[in-house]
Amino acid sequence: MLATPLNELVENGQLTKNSIVVADEFSCNYVGENKGRLLIILRLTPLASPNEKIGSPTAIQGAVGSNGKPISSAGGTPTPASAPKAAPKAAPQPAPAMHNNASNQQRHTFPIEGLSPYQNNWTIRVKVTQKSDIRQYSNARGDGKLFSAVLMDDTGEIKATAFNNNVDEFYPKLEEGKIYYISKGQVSLAKKKFNNVNNEYELGLQRGTIIEECRDGPVLNIHYKFIPLDQLMNTNPGDTIDVLGIVKEMSDVTHLTSRQGNDLTKRELTIVDRSGASVRLTLWGKQADRYCESGEPIIAWKSVKVGDFGGRSLSMLSSSSMEINPDIPDAHVLRGWYDTDGKVQDFQPQTSSAPRGSGGAFNRDEIRLLDDVRSANLGGGDKPDFFSAHATIMHIKSDNIAYPACQNQGCNKKVIEQHDGWRCEKCDKVFERPSYRYIMAMAVADHSGQVWFQCFNEAGVVIFDMTADQLVELKDRDDAQYNKVLESAVGTTYNFTCRAKMESFQENNRVRYGVQKILPLDYKEEGNYLMKLLSSPWAQ
Numbered sequence: 001m002l003a004t005p006l007n008e009l010v011e012n013g014q015l016t017k018n019s020i021v022v023a024d025e026f027s028c029n030y031v032g033e034n035k036g037r038l039l040i041i042l043r044l045t046p047l048a049s050p051n052e053k054i055g056s057p058t059a060i061q062g063a064v065g066s067n068g069k070p071i072s073s074a075g076g077t078p079t080p081a082s083a084p085k086a087a088p089k090a091a092p093q094p095a096p097a098m099h100n101n102a103s104n105q106q107r108h109t110f111p112i113e114g115l116s117p118y119q120n121n122w123t124i125r126v127k128v129t130q131k132s133d134i135r136q137y138s139n140a141r142g143d144g145k146l147f148s149a150v151l152m153d154d155t156g157e158i159k160a161t162a163f164n165n166n167v168d169e170f171y172p173k174l175e176e177g178k179i180y181y182i183s184k185g186q187v188s189l190a191k192k193k194f195n196n197v198n199n200e201y202e203l204g205l206q207r208g209t210i211i212e213e214c215r216d217g218p219v220l221n222i223h224y225k226f227i228p229l230d231q232l233m234n235t236n237p238g239d240t241i242d243v244l245g246i247v248k249e250m251s252d253v254t255h256l257t258s259r260q261g262n263d264l265t266k267r268e269l270t271i272v273d274r275s276g277a278s279v280r281l282t283l284w285g286k287q288a289d290r291y292c293e294s295g296e297p298i299i300a301w302k303s304v305k306v307g308d309f310g311g312r313s314l315s316m317l318s319s320s321s322m323e324i325n326p327d328i329p330d331a332h333v334l335r336g337w338y339d340t341d342g343k344v345q346d347f348q349p350q351t352s353s354a355p356r357g358s359g360g361a362f363n364r365d366e367i368r369l370l371d372d373v374r375s376a377n378l379g380g381g382d383k384p385d386f387f388s389a390h391a392t393i394m395h396i397k398s399d400n401i402a403y404p405a406c407q408n409q410g411c412n413k414k415v416i417e418q419h420d421g422w423r424c425e426k427c428d429k430v431f432e433r434p435s436y437r438y439i440m441a442m443a444v445a446d447h448s449g450q451v452w453f454q455c456f457n458e459a460g461v462v463i464f465d466m467t468a469d470q471l472v473e474l475k476d477r478d479d480a481q482y483n484k485v486l487e488s489a490v491g492t493t494y495n496f497t498c499r500a501k502m503e504s505f506q507e508n509n510r511v512r513y514g515v516q517k518i519l520p521l522d523y524k525e526e527g528n529y530l531m532k533l534l535s536s537p538w539a540q
Helices: 004-011 165-170 229-234 286-290 329-340 370-375 457-464 468-477 479-489 523-534
Strands: 020-031 036-048 097-100 106-109 123-131 135-139 142-153 156-163 179-183 186-189 201-205 210-213 240-250 254-257 263-272 277-284 298-307 313-315 321-324 385-396 402-405 416-418 421-424 429-431 435-438 440-446 449-455 493-505 508-520
Touching: 004 036, 106 123, 142 165, 156 165, 229 277, 240 277, 240 329, 263 286, 277 286, 298 329, 370 385, 370 440, 370 449, 385 479, 402 468, 435 457, 435 468, 449 457, 457 468, 457 479, 457 508, 468 479
Parallel strands: 156 201, 277 313, 449 508
Antiparallel strands: 020 036, 020 097, 097 106, 123 142, 123 179, 135 142, 142 156, 179 210, 186 201, 240 263, 240 298, 254 263, 263 277, 298 313, 298 321, 385 440, 385 493, 402 435, 416 421, 421 429, 440 449, 493 508
């Protein structure tokens, strides 16, 4: 069995049937009741790929030695752990393994990929890639504290968590970047509500868990699967991905207050890569406070969350990690490109701060009729759905077309009018006047039917060709002229990219269609499309 990071050798054709390889590092395990052996290859070197099988290899259960007797497995092979009687028989689990490395040291270790709740005698050799702060919590059973850490080896990663008294014991022992032997932890199904690590299990550090620092043996490097920044639109909001980029801009640390009243700190970075795209990435808490890199460093991020507000953005989670100026080939290539050509290049933002009309050409292959959007129940599931529409504005609600927002860049929260000005509770600041932003509902239609779209600031600027501040001022000065502006937008056709998501309002569930992008019609493109349509088999 190949460890997950080696799958790419199969995908790119380096490893095929009958390939001859050197197994540089592996784990040997017993599986099943017949004590069959399973090798988990952690590192290998392909040598050749002959077309045909060489010799007559025999399965080890049937192999015989020169004396005609079956080959014995004695000598240093660990005894398999006894499985609980209730363990399912459908998927045999590997037992503790003999870990072999380049220094010829031997210690019975288990790959993270092989951990399951049905093993009880294991030791893993792992690197701590991220360790959280100690957090307090309160529930029906009382108050407590916890911390978590993300552990990785050559086969994968897993989240480890300790609670209450175990926090005092294990928090000082684990340091980010160091390698440890860990045993006697509790493996259980991952609670995905609190766990973004790519593993179906998680590890509990409890009384009796043994943690020992490993000061020798092979280095454990983080395995990344980088997504180019110009491909972020192809990812789903809420996904966790790996990215590699150069920090082009850095904001100061800002202090916020959460809805629960907790103090938060954040710092925003603008990163770029060879795809010519840029994106905003947010650091939170200690990540924001500790970041003090000058210049334009290259950073590799593991498991950052994709956001979808006004385009695409990225955000570090408590389980995310970042490696500054990593010594990996992709980083060296990126640095060479940036220092040679990239530094003077213009980058295309992937967020709502992009210029009007940016974000690429409208994709007609994604167009859905409005009646089809409703009948297909887009947005009715647990996750949002995205679609494109070619529709005409039929009506715009004029009563609440904009809201007073905070003037701080990137905040946009609603401000409250007080005797001394307009106060933003999030930023804890008072402003002389607000900055108005569009938020409006409008009915749109195509030949199949009509639906209501919810639009935000960027869409409003495109529709009215003026800012929300200008339109609100016009309403206060001349209500008749204000109504004319709204009426002039009715009957205008646009290409929309929308997000459909189920939301709850006053205990009622309904699908809301939010406009992600709005593009005025390009009549040359529209004409070319109609000509192509008329010459297609559909029109014959």
